[in-house]
Amino acid sequence: MGEVLDTNKGKTANKRNPTTCGTQFSWKGSGTCWMHAGVQALWMRRRDCLYPGMTTSSFYPTLRISLRPTGLMSQNGSLCSRVSRWKTSNREFLKRRSFSNCSSPFSHQTAPFSKQLCCIPLSFPAAMIATCQICTSDSCIPLESYCKSNALDGTRGLSQHGKATVSLRSTHPAEFSYHLSKLCGNVSEEVLGMTHGMLTVSEKSMTLKVFPPTEGLFELMVFARPSDAQNPYSWVCSYQIKCLESHKKELPENPFHFWGLHPKGKDFGIEECNCGEDLIVVATGTLLLTLQTSRPLLATYQLVNKDLDTSLSTKCLASQAEEEKLSCHVLCPFLGYYRLSVFVKDLEGDLFKNAANFLICCSGPINQNELFPSGLSMHCGTGISTGCRGFSNPSHPAAIINTNQGKCNITFHTRADTEVTAILSKDKVTNTKYPMERYILLTHLGNKVSICILLPESGLYKVGLFSRNQDHKDFAHVCDYVVRCFSEPRWLPFPRVYSTWRRGCILLQPRTGVLQERSWIRFRVKLPKAYRALVVGQSRTELQPTRSKIWEGEVYTGLAGTVLKLAVKFSQHSTSMDVILLFDVEGSSPSSEGASG
Numbered sequence: 001m002g003e004v005l006d007t008n009k010g011k012t013a014n015k016r017n018p019t020t021c022g023t024q025f026s027w028k029g030s031g032t033c034w035m036h037a038g039v040q041a042l043w044m045r046r047r048d049c050l051y052p053g054m055t056t057s058s059f060y061p062t063l064r065i066s067l068r069p070t071g072l073m074s075q076n077g078s079l080c081s082r083v084s085r086w087k088t089s090n091r092e093f094l095k096r097r098s099f100s101n102c103s104s105p106f107s108h109q110t111a112p113f114s115k116q117l118c119c120i121p122l123s124f125p126a127a128m129i130a131t132c133q134i135c136t137s138d139s140c141i142p143l144e145s146y147c148k149s150n151a152l153d154g155t156r157g158l159s160q161h162g163k164a165t166v167s168l169r170s171t172h173p174a175e176f177s178y179h180l181s182k183l184c185g186n187v188s189e190e191v192l193g194m195t196h197g198m199l200t201v202s203e204k205s206m207t208l209k210v211f212p213p214t215e216g217l218f219e220l221m222v223f224a225r226p227s228d229a230q231n232p233y234s235w236v237c238s239y240q241i242k243c244l245e246s247h248k249k250e251l252p253e254n255p256f257h258f259w260g261l262h263p264k265g266k267d268f269g270i271e272e273c274n275c276g277e278d279l280i281v282v283a284t285g286t287l288l289l290t291l292q293t294s295r296p297l298l299a300t301y302q303l304v305n306k307d308l309d310t311s312l313s314t315k316c317l318a319s320q321a322e323e324e325k326l327s328c329h330v331l332c333p334f335l336g337y338y339r340l341s342v343f344v345k346d347l348e349g350d351l352f353k354n355a356a357n358f359l360i361c362c363s364g365p366i367n368q369n370e371l372f373p374s375g376l377s378m379h380c381g382t383g384i385s386t387g388c389r390g391f392s393n394p395s396h397p398a399a400i401i402n403t404n405q406g407k408c409n410i411t412f413h414t415r416a417d418t419e420v421t422a423i424l425s426k427d428k429v430t431n432t433k434y435p436m437e438r439y440i441l442l443t444h445l446g447n448k449v450s451i452c453i454l455l456p457e458s459g460l461y462k463v464g465l466f467s468r469n470q471d472h473k474d475f476a477h478v479c480d481y482v483v484r485c486f487s488e489p490r491w492l493p494f495p496r497v498y499s500t501w502r503r504g505c506i507l508l509q510p511r512t513g514v515l516q517e518r519s520w521i522r523f524r525v526k527l528p529k530a531y532r533a534l535v536v537g538q539s540r541t542e543l544q545p546t547r548s549k550i551w552e553g554e555v556y557t558g559l560a561g562t563v564l565k566l567a568v569k570f571s572q573h574s575t576s577m578d579v580i581l582l583f584d585v586e587g588s589s590p591s592s593e594g595a596s597g
Contacts, residue, residue: 162247173227285366406489
């Protein structure tokens, strides 16, 4: 390739803006390239303009790159001078040009900036770097554009995957945005916005992957502004992309302009993420996202898909907030692309801030019957909330409990003055013979709390824990669990528990609340500070205490339909007894005797 010739041809009319001035550049033996200083900058046509290092047998499709001058702009919009540095694989050279009396058609769009933005070329076949700058009245931010060598294929206009990539680097923090539209000739035919690109950003760089939805000609506009600036985004550069093979990606709408972690994620308290900033492929419909944090944070999540409504979206997420980690279990019930947005705040913060946006592609959706139960809080499993409430040594730290037997026993250690209650719920219950509250039994023994759960049928259940103490008289939410069982359990319920069931009471026998008719059942119950205990049914049976303060005795159940009540006298001088448990008597033999807690 011959050396580069730099000739100033004076003003050259621009077809779309006759007031634009320009400079002509030629590579010896390769035709002509026109540089317009105002708006439309560089036209590269196949066979007309070859790049340094190219041979005459290498032909590339038409690519127009719209550039902006890197020079300073005076108040009346006239251009002064510019210096830009170009690096290629063959040589480096500096070029300097002076412009005068050249109006800028974009000066009115960037009124907050007294100095203009830079020009950046896109996706040359051979890697090319151009330095440029975003300028405000106070400072200039140099930018550097690295054009991916595989962004264009010499015979197709785009790569075989229908994707073009643009990367910008800055020596100072900057924020970026973009806009894509389809062209019909030189006129914008269809505005596509930001739904066909993936913009990932760091504090001083950005990478934009564009996926044209159809074949044809598209215009890409890139915008930028200094980080934390209140000014609107300003136009940086534009590209025309000719697509001969579309990718047909329909990305979810992203109002936050970027994908991956926020450039200031560490300022928000996020150290790292287990998922990269590129596309996350989910083959089984499930994903676990974890974010390591430098301080305790609270987080909420938003899952978006074109077929997913708001109510169903909440059943696809189960989040957990720990001292140094945020976790979110994600379920994808449809094929296609999802946006998972993360919002965080400090424990004493007022507003949640968008900290990350992840693009998920699901190739194997999960069955909608396997979605999480509705109404889950941001505190699933153990973590910040349980710690603040004085819960420790959990038997199940994770948010999801899987059981094949249809039963589980959750235990904690709590403060001596803490009282705990729990609520079991399921969105769609088939077996409605007994209320759901009968399938959960709490036991307080010293500083240990045990929550024993039996499941009447398969599915996903929510277990909500609440507590109160001497400082907080009302029950307050502690955390939620998801109990998941895909077998076919048929556990009978526990006996009905009354409010007089107190700390230290333990049901040893029978563990089920449904008893067979006309049978003798042995009762064994630990009742601290009790003075008398009896079982009342068709007849009364006195229970006798042992040395270990366990009250026991043989009880005849009677006929089907009988209700057995366990009554206890906790005060020596009381003239009445309190009913603490209620058992049902049925005619058929129970299919199971329950589980021990």
